Amino acid sequence: MPEENKPSPRFLTIDQVATELNIGQPLVRGLLKSGELRGFQLGGRGLWRIGRQDIEDYVSEAYRRTAERIAAGEIEDDGDQDSE
Numbered sequence: 001m002p003e004e005n006k007p008s009p010r011f012l013t014i015d016q017v018a019t020e021l022n023i024g025q026p027l028v029r030g031l032l033k034s035g036e037l038r039g040f041q042l043g044g045r046g047l048w049r050i051g052r053q054d055i056e057d058y059v060s061e062a063y064r065r066t067a068e069r070i071a072a073g074e075i076e077d078d079g080d081q082d083s084e
Helices: 012-022 026-033 052-071
Strands: 040-042 048-049
Touching: 012 026, 012 048, 012 052, 026 048, 048 052
Parallel strands: none
Antiparallel strands: 040 048
């Protein structure tokens, strides 16, 4: 099946989520362990799987929390600060 016709997987690995969110695997593991990002473990080795909808829910919640912090004056809305 050509790549463009392949449906995206329903569940992703920690590595795939890290790539999707452009963060490191340790941060993904931390989000899972804290419960901020929903996921589940399966198999004898406890491999993590994260649903696509769970990633979308996490991002939506992050946007909401950030907007609240900006409105409360906790952080300034001064654009992308990744270059610092």
